[in-house]
Amino acid sequence: MNGRFKNAAVALSDTNLTAVYTVPTNFTAIVKDIFLTNVDGSSAVDATLKYTDTSASATFSLLSTKSIAADDFLRIEDANIILEEGDILKAQAGAANDLEVIVFVEELYKPQG
Secondary structure, three states: OOEEEEEEEEEEOOOOOEEEEEOOOOEEEEEEEEEEEEOOOOOOEEEEEEEEEOOOOEEEEEEEEEEEOOOOEEEEOOOOEEEOOOOEEEEEEOOOOOEEEEEEEEEEEOOOO
8 A cells, every 4th residue: 555644734713613623535544643722812722623434424532621831732642543435524623713723644545356
């Protein structure tokens, strides 16, 4: 399998569960690192991280309402979360415009045939 490295990022402008990264067709992805950054200078924010396994039609929690202090971040390093084609990594903030999420991913191409 040929690999390529990608980053995906989102600034959460509301408190809805929001897609950060979706595995493209014909790929498997390994999520290497995740940064959840509180950009609010005065208040903590709760962060939630989930992934949807589309083949099982199910969503699972990776991190649930974890408080991140003002102007601080949480790094999940060496995560090695394996996602398959169509799976979705999602994030949610407890307050709008307070949380940014960046993921670093290795995508592995799976040729069809």
